[in-house]
Amino acid sequence: MTIETLSMAKAINNGLRAAMKADEKVILMGEDIGPLGGVFRVTEGLHAEFGGNRVLDTPLAESGIVGTAIGLAMRGYRPVCEIQFDGFIFPAFDQIVTQLAKLTARHQGHQTFPVVIRVPFGGHIGAVEHHQESPEAYFAHTAGLRVISPSNPHDAYWMIQEAIASNDPIMFFEPKSRYWPKGEVDLSASGSPTYSSRVVREGTGVTLVAYGPMVSMALQAAELAAEEGTSIEVIDLRSLSPIDYAPVVASVQKTGRLVVASEAPGNVSIASEVAATLAERAFYSLEAPVLRVSGFDTPFPPAKLEANYLPDVDRILEAVDRSLAY
Amino acid sequence: MSYTDATIQVLSPEGVIVENDTTAPYLPLVEKLSDAELQEMHRQMVVIRRFDIEAGNLQRQGHLGIWIPSLGQEAAQVGSATASRPQDHIFPTYREHVVGRMRGVDPVDTLRIWRGLTHGAWDPKVVNNFHLYAVVLGTQTLHATGYAMGLTFDGATGTGTPDTDAAVIAYLGDGASSQGDVSEALVFAASYQAPILFFLQNNHWAISVPVTRQSRTPLYLRPSGFGIPGVQIDGNDVLASYAVTRENLEETRAGGGPRFIEALTYRMGAHTTSDDPTKYRDDAELDFWTRHDPIARFEAFLRAKGAGDDFFDSLTQEGEDLAADVRARTLALPVPSSSAMFEHVYSEAHTLMQEQAAWLAAYEASFEGGAA
The missing domain is CATH 3.40.50.970 (Thiamin diphosphate (ThDP)-binding fold, Pyr/PP domains)
Structure with missing residues (x-):
């Protein structure tokens, strides 16, 4: 290695x-x-x-x-x-x-x-x-x-x-x-097939799916949630076409709850596709609706408003709380 | 009608060789053509026109979804294709039926596209580097330019050996000249001094939009702003098309950078069988171009050189035979299985394709043996 x-x-x-x-x-x-x-x-x-x-x-x-x-x-x-x-x-x-x-x-x-x-x-x-x-x-x-x-x-x-x-x-x-x-x-090995998603933090209470820039934020959210006793499993999709759903389905079968986070506007998004697919494939495991945490469906705002536009740790945790409230 | 003082014409509309200072550089190239080579050019024009008519008939009888005629543009296409060398790469629009045939495309394969059986009916490697038709206007000019850049990077051009140095011909039309991709292709071709000839057939109409709406300057002048020499030819003169293409191809093949030819021709038929040119064109214009028919002009030239009725009659018969053969084989073309939709979308396994192909196969199988 x-x-x-x-x-x-x-x-x-x-x-x-x-x-x-x-x-x-x-x-x-x-x-x-x-x-x-x-x-x-x-x-x-x-x-x-x-x-x-x-x-x-x-x-x-x-x-x-x-x-x-x-x-x-x-x-x-x-x-x-x-x-x-x-x-x-x-x-x-x-x-x-x-x-x-x-x-x-x-x-x-x-x-x-x-x-x-x-x-x-x-x-x-x-x-x-x-x-x-x-x-x-x-x-x-x-x-x-x-x-x-x-x-x-x-x-x-x-x-x-x-x-x-x-x-x-x-x-x-x-x-x-x-x-x-x-x-x-x-530098010696990749460790994952190219089009595979991967569990990057194991947890039992809520499944949190992210990709690209949102993965590190999802991990921060999981860390903070753990301090309050909530166990979040974080999955990095890595590939958006095709999407490797098996780890996501397995995780949701375990946690019963799914939150999908991305910076992109949520309307007709990758997050929407993940939500729809999990509704098809893990319906009987879900204890709560699948929730999306995303950018708003507006043009990306001027820089002084980007913190209001982009999902952050707090917005992820807010969604996690909503999921757990069901 | 749109001929200018700059239009290079080697053969007059009456079929007589034009000898002047403009044609002087090209006449030696024409004189080198044997009678057999000249007659071959005529054969290609006559036979493809008969094919064209048959394809139009097939469409009208419901056997093709659409047909895109090349009626009237035979000389521009046959002359330029004759000027290409085997190692050259040709990127067509969707109307260069005779160029494809001359490179080895079975005309029936052309019809597979318009019968709704495939989006790409041949392997360019098998048909002497005649690439697939491009339906989105101008896109192919960038592919052609990239290919030509690759020839330069590979040292496969510009070495001073015309028998092996390769060049690229990108066909385009007056409508495509307004597309941004064409301007970008001219920029890239000039920047990388790519061995490419842009061969623009100005057939005067982009469906119903006249060329005067596309450009307030003759199109052959446009490349000069990009640093690319441009010339204008009488595209209904197969000898001008041959000789000027030949010269420009040899220059770009030798490392001279890109070239551009505007061939003035006319779309004597409709844009496609879905079009109705009577709604937007005058009879006078069509009359003018009918009097400049490329095939009639070349027949007059060949007759003056001694070709007789036997020759012309044999071409008529060959056209009839091809038309009958094309009709029979087109009607016998098999419809692909539904699984073909999923093949080749990716070259490597993709789970969505696998899952959806499997679902469709199971769904279709569920009807077998059931209520038909």
């Missing part, structure tokens, strides 16, 4: 480097990802190490980035695109949804499209409009895409490499509020 303590940004950087060393067809594309290393420095040093034909500082055109990545994939490359911020992905939405997602099926298996689209997402960074959004549900709703999101440096290091190794298009949502906190990364 080789353990290093890394930030998530550095863990992804190391994961990209490892993938680029392992396969010369892996190339990076994006805005400001070259000598600058990206606005979050996730690609720092890679341009110097691999050169401008492997780390492409592209024109500022998101549809162009994804559309040309598709052509490069047809040529045998494995492009990893960086979308600078969550809210900038929409110029590429058409290429992602009508092309990248559907081209594998359109080719009837004759051609694969191993394209990874990295998207720094979520709030808590006090930024301006379009820089703090959580658009993952749009992509999980789209057949042909896989959607995954790490919550910690270890998963980030491994999941980016697994995404690059996959022959399917993958949306890789990086929780930007978690870019800087450091955590232990086991």
Whole structure:
């Protein structure tokens, strides 16, 4: 076992480097990802190490980035695109949804499209409009895409490499509020299959499901609840398409209660999908309605209001209390 | 009607070679074509037109959901396709039926799409790099540009050996010229000096929207703002289409960066069988373009060179034979099983696909032996 303590940004950087060393067809594309290393420095040093034909500082055109990545994939490359911020992905939405997602099926298996689209997402960074959004549900709703999101440096290091190794298009949502906190990364093994959810804290009273930026907050909530005698089991979904429901169903069969937390607006969301599926699969185990804790169904507000908008530990615990009150 | 002083025309509408300073660079390329090669170009145009009519008939008889005719655009397509080399990659729109056929696509496969049996009917690797049709306008120009960038990164182009150096042709239309993807493709192609030729067929109508609404400047001038040379040709002149495409492809193949051709042609039929051009076009315009029919023009040229009725009659017969064959095989096409919906959505296992495919199979099986 080789353990290093890394930030998530550095863990992804190391994961990209490892993938680029392992396969010369892996190339990076994006805005400001070259000598600058990206606005979050996730690609720092890679341009110097691999050169401008492997780390492409592209024109500022998101549809162009994804559309040309598709052509490069047809040529045998494995492009990893960086979308600078969550809210900038929409110029590429058409290429992602009508092309990248559907081209594998359109080719009837004759051609694969191993394209990874990295998207720094979520709030808590006090930024301006379009820089703090959580658009993952749009992509999980789209057949042909896989959607995954790490919550910690270890998963980030491994999941980016697994995404690059996959022959399917993958949306890789990086929780930007978690870019800087450091955590232990086991460089010797991932420990989990790519599309698996995982119990990250065991408990008996309430099941709390989260992913990406909300996992650390869910763990804090569980810690505080434990001090008051409430045992919360926390599950990190890790993969949003497909979703690995088995650990969630098993947990709800044990606890009888489910709270789902995400930063994204709750209406027609990943949290909604988890709630609906658990209602189908664990109906007789539920002692209370499934509750969602989410961002409001408004545009992401100006930074001074983000603390009011985003779910926090208190809002999670409020939902836990409501669930237990049934 | 939209011809300009800049329009390159090698063969006049009367079928006579135009010799002037503009055509001088292209005439040697035309002179190199043997009689057999010239007749092959004509054969492709005539036969695809007969196929086109048959496909329209099949639609009208309820055997296709829709048909997208290429009537009138045969010269632009056959000339440019003849100019391509085997190693080139071609990214079509959804109307380049004869280009596909020339690269090896069975016309019946084209009809599988419009009969509602598949969204993508061939493997580009099997049909000499003729990629799948793209229904969303302009999307393919970015795929083509990315592919061309990859050729550069791989050193598969620009080495000075035209027999193996590859290039890319991206077809697009005047309607697509307004799409953002096309502008982004021009930006990326220029930035990376990709070996790509953008071949725009200006057929004057994007369903009912005239090209004058798409652009206040001739479309061949637009790429100059991106740093890409553009030329305008008479797209109903198969020799101009061949020679100008050939020259531009060889330049981009040699490392000269992207090129752009606007081929002036005309959609003599409807946009699709769902369209009704009588609601928005004048008869005078159609009359003008009927008098500029690409096939009639080339037939006059070939007759002047000595081709006789035997040759032209044989093409008519070949077209009839193809039409009958296409009709018979189209009507016999099998409908895929419902499980096909779930295949190839992902290339690796995905639990939703597995669960839903299993559910549908069990549901359908529950009816077997029951009330029919």
